[in-house]
Amino acid sequence: MTAFDAADVATLDQQLAAQGSKRGAAEVTALLRGILAAPTDVDPQRWQLLFEGETPAALQVIGDLKQRLEAAASPETIPVADRLVALRVEMKKAGIDGFFIPRADEFQGEYVPACAERLAWISGFHGSAGSAIILADQAAFFTDGRYTIQTLAEVDGKHFKRYSTAENQAPLITMTPVEWLKTHLRPGQVFGIHGWVHTPADVARLAEAVTAAGATLKILDTNPLDAAWGSARPPAPLAPVVPHDLAYAGIASAEKRQNLGRILQEAHCQMLAVTLPEDICWLLNVRGGDVPCTPFALSYLLAYADGRAAWFIETRKVPQATRDWVGTDVTIHPLDDFLPAVLTAATAGTLWLDPASAPGALEAALMAQGATLHRARTPLALLKACKNSAEVKGTRAAHLRDGASVTRFLAALAAPGIVAQHDEITAAELLLSYRRHNPLLRGLSFDTISGAGGNGAIVHYRASTATSKPLEAGPIYLVDSGAQYLDGTTDITRTIAVGPVDAEMRDHYTRVLKGHVQVAMSLFPAGTTGHILDAKARLPLQEIGLDYAHGTGHGVGSYLSVHEGPCGLSPRNTNVPLMPGMILSNEPGYYKENAYGIRIENLLLVIDTGKQDDQGRKLLAFETLTLAPYDRALIEASLLDDVERTWIDAYHARVRTALLPLLEQDDAQAAAYLETATAPL
Numbered sequence: 001m002t003a004f005d006a007a008d009v010a011t012l013d014q015q016l017a018a019q020g021s022k023r024g025a026a027e028v029t030a031l032l033r034g035i036l037a038a039p040t041d042v043d044p045q046r047w048q049l050l051f052e053g054e055t056p057a058a059l060q061v062i063g064d065l066k067q068r069l070e071a072a073a074s075p076e077t078i079p080v081a082d083r084l085v086a087l088r089v090e091m092k093k094a095g096i097d098g099f100f101i102p103r104a105d106e107f108q109g110e111y112v113p114a115c116a117e118r119l120a121w122i123s124g125f126h127g128s129a130g131s132a133i134i135l136a137d138q139a140a141f142f143t144d145g146r147y148t149i150q151t152l153a154e155v156d157g158k159h160f161k162r163y164s165t166a167e168n169q170a171p172l173i174t175m176t177p178v179e180w181l182k183t184h185l186r187p188g189q190v191f192g193i194h195g196w197v198h199t200p201a202d203v204a205r206l207a208e209a210v211t212a213a214g215a216t217l218k219i220l221d222t223n224p225l226d227a228a229w230g231s232a233r234p235p236a237p238l239a240p241v242v243p244h245d246l247a248y249a250g251i252a253s254a255e256k257r258q259n260l261g262r263i264l265q266e267a268h269c270q271m272l273a274v275t276l277p278e279d280i281c282w283l284l285n286v287r288g289g290d291v292p293c294t295p296f297a298l299s300y301l302l303a304y305a306d307g308r309a310a311w312f313i314e315t316r317k318v319p320q321a322t323r324d325w326v327g328t329d330v331t332i333h334p335l336d337d338f339l340p341a342v343l344t345a346a347t348a349g350t351l352w353l354d355p356a357s358a359p360g361a362l363e364a365a366l367m368a369q370g371a372t373l374h375r376a377r378t379p380l381a382l383l384k385a386c387k388n389s390a391e392v393k394g395t396r397a398a399h400l401r402d403g404a405s406v407t408r409f410l411a412a413l414a415a416p417g418i419v420a421q422h423d424e425i426t427a428a429e430l431l432l433s434y435r436r437h438n439p440l441l442r443g444l445s446f447d448t449i450s451g452a453g454g455n456g457a458i459v460h461y462r463a464s465t466a467t468s469k470p471l472e473a474g475p476i477y478l479v480d481s482g483a484q485y486l487d488g489t490t491d492i493t494r495t496i497a498v499g500p501v502d503a504e505m506r507d508h509y510t511r512v513l514k515g516h517v518q519v520a521m522s523l524f525p526a527g528t529t530g531h532i533l534d535a536k537a538r539l540p541l542q543e544i545g546l547d548y549a550h551g552t553g554h555g556v557g558s559y560l561s562v563h564e565g566p567c568g569l570s571p572r573n574t575n576v577p578l579m580p581g582m583i584l585s586n587e588p589g590y591y592k593e594n595a596y597g598i599r600i601e602n603l604l605l606v607i608d609t610g611k612q613d614d615q616g617r618k619l620l621a622f623e624t625l626t627l628a629p630y631d632r633a634l635i636e637a638s639l640l641d642d643v644e645r646t647w648i649d650a651y652h653a654r655v656r657t658a659l660l661p662l663l664e665q666d667d668a669q670a671a672a673y674l675e676t677a678t679a680p681l
Contacts, residue, residue: 008025009025009026010025012025012029012061012065013025015061016028016058016061016062019055019060019061020054020055020057020058021054021055021058021061021062022053023051023054028051028062028065029065029069030235031050031051031238031316032065032066032069033069033235034235034236034237034238034314034316034317035050035066035237035238035239036066036069036070036073037113037114037115037234037235037236037237037238038113038237038238038239038289038290038291039237039239039289039290039291039292039293039443041239041289042441042442042443046239046240046242046289047066047239047240049240049242049319049321050238050316050317050319052319052320076121078232080122080123080124080156080159081159083121083122083228084122084134084139084159086228086229086230087099087122087224087225087228088134088136089228090225090227090228091134091136091192091224093224093227094192094218094220094224095190095218096190096191096192096218096220096224097135097136097185097189097190097191097215098133098134098135098136098185098189098190098192098215099133099134099191099193099224099225100131100132100133100177100191100192100193100198100206101118101119101122101123101131101132101133101134101225102119102131102197102198102202103119103127103128103129103130104197104198105197106196106197106298106359107275107276107277107296107298108275108276108357109276109277109278109291109294109296109298109561110128110294110561110563111128111291111292111293111294111296112291113234113236113237113290113291113298114234114237115233115234115236115237118197118223118225118226118229119131119132121225121229122134122225123141123154123155123160124154124155124156125141125143125147125150125151125155126150126154126462127143127146127147127150127151127154127460128460129143129144129146129147130142130143130144130147130151131177132160133177133180133181133184135184135185138161138184139159139160139161140160140161140162140163140177140180140184141155141160141161141162141163142163142164142165142175142176142177142180143163143164143165143172144164144165144166144549145164145165145166145169145459145549145550146459146460146549147459147460148164148166148169148172148549149457149458149461149593150458150460150461150462151164151172152171153467161173163175165177166549168549169549177206177209178205178206178208178209179209181206181209181210181213182209182212182213183213184213185209185210185213185214185215186213186214186215187213187214187215188214188215188216189213189215189216190215190216190218191206191210191215191216191217191218192217192218192219192220192224193206193217193218193219193220193360194219194220194222194223194224194225194361195219195220195221195359195360195361195364196223196359196360196361196362197223197359198359198360199355199356199357199358199359199360200353200355200358200360200363200375201355201356202360203217203219203360203363203364219360219361219364221361236298236314237289237290237291237298238314238316238317239288239289239290239297239317240288240317240319240322241286241287241288241297241313241317241318241319241322242286242287242288242319242321242322243285243286243321243322243325244281244285244286244287244486244559246285246390247390248390248394248486248487248558248559249390249391250388250389250390250391251388251390252285253283253284253285253326253327253330254307254327254329256282256283256383257283257303257307257308257309257329258307259383260272260283260303260307260379260380260383261303261304261305261306261307263379264303264304264305264352264379265305267352267374267376268350268374269305269350269351269352269374270305270345270348270349270350271302271303271304271305271345271346271349271350271351271352272302272303272351272352272378272379272380273300273301273302273342273351273352273353273354273358273362274300274301274302274303274378274380275300275354275357275358275359275362276357276378276380277290277296277297277298277299278294278296278384278557278560278561278564279301279378279380279381279384280297280299280300280301280311281295281296281560282380282383282384282557282558282560283301283303283309283380284301284309284311284330285325285326286322286325286326287559288317292447293443293444293445293446293447293484293562294445294484294560294561294562295442295484295559295560296560296561297313297317298313298314299311299312299314299335300312300313300335300338302338302341302342302345307329308329308330308331309329309331310330310331310333310345311326311330311331311333312333312334312335312338312341313333313334313335314334314335315332315333315334318332339361339362339365342362342365342366343365343366343369343371346366346369346371346372346373347369347371349372350372350373350374351366351371351372351373351374352373352374352376352378352379353366353373353374353375354375354376354377354378355375356377357378377566381565381566382566382579384557384560384564385555385564385565385566385567385579385582386579386580386581386582387558387581387582387583387605388581391488391558391581392581392605393487394485394486394487394488394558394559395487395488395489395558395583395603395605395625396488396625397487397488398440398483398485398487398488398489398490399488399490399603399626399627400627400658400659400662401438401440401485401662402435402438402483402485402490402492402626403492403626403627403628403655403658403659404627404659404662404663405431405434405435405437405438405483406431406434406481406492406494406628407627407628407629407655407659407663407670407673407674407677408434408663408666408667408670409430409431409434409479410494410496410628410629410673410677411667411669411670411672411673411674411677412430412669412670413427413471413477413496413498414673414677415669419471419472419477419498419499420470420471420472422470422471423452423463423468423469423470423471424450424451424452424455424463424467424468424469424471425450425463425464425465425468427450427471427477427479428448428450428463428479428481431448431450431479431481432444432448435483437666438483438485440485440487441483441484441485442484442485442486442559443483444481444482444483444484445482445483445484445490445491445562446481446482446491446562446563447462448479448480448481449461449462449478449479449480449481449493450463450477450478450479450481451463451477451479452469452470452471452472452473452474452477452498453469453473453474453475453476453477453595453596454473454474454593454594454595454596455467455469455473456474456476456477456478456495456591456596456597456598457591457592457593457594457595457596457597458591458597459549459550459589459591459597461597471498472498472499474498474499474595474596475497475498475499475500475501475505475596476496476497476498476501476505476509476596476597476598476634477495477496477497477498478493478494478495478596478597478598478599479493479494479495479496480492480493480587480599480601481493482562484559485559486559487559488558488559489556489558489559489562490603490626491556491562491585491601491603492601492602492603492626492628493587493589493599493600493601494600494601494628494630494631495509495512495597495598495599495600495631495634496631496633496634497631497633497634501633501634503636505596505598505634506634506635506636507544507636507639508541508546508590508592508598509590509598509600509631509634509635509636510634510635510636510637510639510640511540511541511543511544511546511590511639512540512541512588512589512590512598512599512600513600513630513635513640513648514540514639514644515536515537515538515539515540515541515552515588516537516586516587516588516600516601516602517644517647517648518536518537518539518540518644519533519536519537519552519553519569519586519588519604519622520586520602520604520622520624520647520651521622521643521647522536522621522622523609523619523620524578524619524620524621525613525617525618525619525620526577526579526617526618526619526620527577527617528577528578528620529573529574529575529576529577529578530552530553530567530568530569530570530573530574530576530578530584531569531570531571531572531573531574533552533553533569533578534551534552534553534569534570534571534573535571537552537569537586537588538552538588541588541590548588548589548591549591550570550589551568551569551570551571551572551573552569552570552585552586552587552588553568553569553570553584553585553586553587553604554568554569554570554584555568555582555584556583556584556585556603557583558583567579567582567584568584569584569585578606578620579606579620580607580608580620581605581606583603583604583605583606583625584603584604584606585601585602585603585604586601586602586603586604586622586624587599587600587601587602588600598634600630601626602624602625602626603624603625603626604622604623604624604625605622605623605625606620606621606622607620607621607622607623608620609621624651627654627655627658627659628655628659629652629655629674629677629678630648630652632677632679632681635648635681637681640681645681648681649680649681652677652678652679652680653678653680655674655678656674656675656678659674660674660675
């Protein structure tokens, strides 16, 4: 059922009225469609928060309708070729000869709601990093080194010329979108972008390329792809926004806003435009469910130097309890009021705007008005990245429980005959089943990467019924997974032998492990940036001419995004020093196409050792948060030096001490496995 006829509406109106509801069929149906456009909630009844005041009988009628709408939903089947035709029709209406489609939406998130899966709709690509350029007579698709194999599988080469922004990704040609535009746009053409899905930095890069080609850049207020998508496009998601308890948040929102206000005052700014949902959720101590795997409430916010805030959000998804939670110093407004409100507010003083995350259309409108702008990275990035004591306590507890779940999974696969019973999908489901025993679980922190044999070589592989292999498809199985708990976010990768492995596999695994251990053992002065440690992780592989096409580590949030800036361990992280309280991943890897993939990942907490170097700088180190054994069957001990061997044995002893009491209570087989898996090398 995609629509109601007049009789359906009349019947539903009568049923609702008979059960005491003040809502009509149209309002209820619109709410339910928004709820169904959001990811499935771990709490099957949470959606009822959006129907405050309804009687139990009315909720039963509404729940029945929800099930009918859900059952009637069907995937769109329009071929990619026809979608390109439809988009080109809308491009012509908009007066443009070309159009740029990023992966990002209006909120610059890694995950986007169903209504903003524009790149997937036009190209078929479902990864988290990519873009497309559509001209009247050709189309190009771009991704990075993580998605080469996935691009070849998902993006049809008949309709798109396929490129990689990373080098040595054959058969993809190395080229960036900017380079492509300079060589493929013709003088006099008009190239369009939707101003709300590009940051000011993006707009500047594209404008330079378009101008270099002799063409003209046109910033559109609306998205022609949305018009091409038409009525099949899902509605905006409606997931309830709920309070995030102070026991987990650690600092009250009022205090966070006052701290932010002092930073604004020091910068002589009267207000900050907050355009990243994760920053808003952290600042207000709320969580939502509008996008997969991350508890975001899609919204914008204006934070003032006096600690007040104006929150712009779809108001239907903010229950009264959440309104009470944020307090009277936070006013709530419809999402569409954000732009006029910012333009009005900016007439009263200097506005702080982050050019790396704000919508380009917002900056353009402010510049057109002559507003005074302070352009800099949002101060919320570092405030959020440096976890407070409650967040640190919570993430340690979350990793302890998560480690027990992962170890139970590893133990299950180690039992005789079990590997033969599983493929990539059922193995991922088995791991999730162990995590579901945790009452604080709120879902996965990203789609589990469960790769057997050659699929493990696809860095961000996602198993489907079309691609899933039996675990026995290769002697090595890679599983990269994580969970969202109310008290923390986890991310762990383990690579295990599920069949006989050869000397090459053990060599490469051990070199990855050596790099992983070298990062974990690092002692470094305050001011050190992530690229320094990234280089340490690569050395053991580079000694034999190997490397990997992704960063060694990313920042991680506290029951927020599993990929959180501004810190990280990669060649690009040269400007953000590592600071106590930051949580980062440590995940070097090696990938042999069509054969196997290796990645080993723990999360690390930056800590202050209390010591100083000879220049008086604080010495920092890492505390390893993740607790689960490495696979001894893949370790070539002769490649380890004494320090590395000692570290691995000490880590395994810590894992055994921490997890054994939990496993002995619930899973004797896993406890026995842990004893063996963590024995000294």
